[in-house]
Amino acid sequence: MANTAKFNRREVLQKATRLFWQNGFHATSTRDLQQATNLRPGSIYAAFGSKSGLFKEVLAYYAQNRDELLHRCMTEETSTLGGLRAYFRYILLGDDVDAPNELCLLAKAISELDEGEETLLDEARSLLAAHGEKFRLYVEEAVSAGELPQDTNSELLARQLQVQMIGLRTFLRATSDRAAVEQMIGKLFDPAPAQTSN
Amino acid sequence: MANTAKFNRREVLQKATRLFWQNGFHATSTRDLQQATNLRPGSIYAAFGSKSGLFKEVLAYYAQNRDELLHRCMTEETSTLGGLRAYFRYILLGDDVDAPNELCLLAKAISELDEGEETLLDEARSLLAAHGEKFRLYVEEAVSAGELPQDTNSELLARQLQVQMIGLRTFLRATSDRAAVEQMIGKLFDPAPAQTSN
DNA sequence: CCTCCAATTGAGCAATTGCTCAAATTTTAC
């Protein structure tokens, strides 16, 4: 009971995500968050407990969006490998208007947080691992569909894809060299997704 | 004249590097720096101008150390490709006691800083690009020595190596899975450093 | 030994931080 006239939690998460993704955890102040969400501190603290609590929920919100995007890429392409390539292209080369930063928010959090904020760090690590697990399932699907050799080491290949994704996003932020990124995505998926039988 | 009893600038840089590398730019306070260097604020500000000024010099100090390490790896190995692999192994799997963080400090800075700190961001970008250029020169050397095909696209391959290095370091911080990293380094250098003719 | 001046000291300022809480307001239940 008594739940009307409350703010829209999803909208708040969306705006908080944008801020944290752009500025990072430490460089985003609670005042920034208050202004962006048009909420007074009490409301935020009643709903999320603390700045860390809000960030934790932001990480989950972000990860869920990425999982959904990956799934959408898979359904919109005819082959599994094509779906993975579409996901790479969309994230690295697509002009996503509400992506304020080239990097993966999870990777950015893992980079920024230290062992003193272990709860948040572990949350980011676990979400990134879960996303990597999704990669592995799709790689196995590609093997079953005959898009990849039967003796493919799918765990290894999935890890390699995640390493590439993270590396390429950092490279893009460092150089803004979209052509180079496009070329590297091509090399990843074109000749064969690397010679990765075991 | 009057220069005795002054602190050792290199020692200060070393200690500041450790702090910034561990905690990042924002999460390292000037008090942390004062305590670690045993200097009073006035001395630091006389020598470096500001926290940003100190960080900028730390970035350069770090980059120079990496360049020297890479060069050392090259001279200690018989082949150029072997030298590159040794560099990867040392950074990713070596137990460097004064590396307080799995990540590259330059990549960490590029991840953390936003466009509002453009001086520092550009410095980190430029130092990372210079290190990538070193990679390219060594790849070309490997081509000349016949360790790689004559038609190797050395610019592309050097970029791919840098992407791998950054991605693998983030992966290591995210998972602590040294065996997986070892396996991926193997795949990078063993069969051929990827099928990267152009 | 004294003088001079660069180097060092450390108290502390102004701004910002994450967050609290009593008071005011709005919603729900009857």
Next chain:
DNA sequence: GTAAAATTTGAGCAATTGCTCAATTGGAGG
């Protein structure tokens, strides 16, 4: 309509931030 409960409000606290500067120190030149 009314009272109890849930929610929102915003002033502001205690701690921390990057940094300044007048006072002090101590080595070099004479």
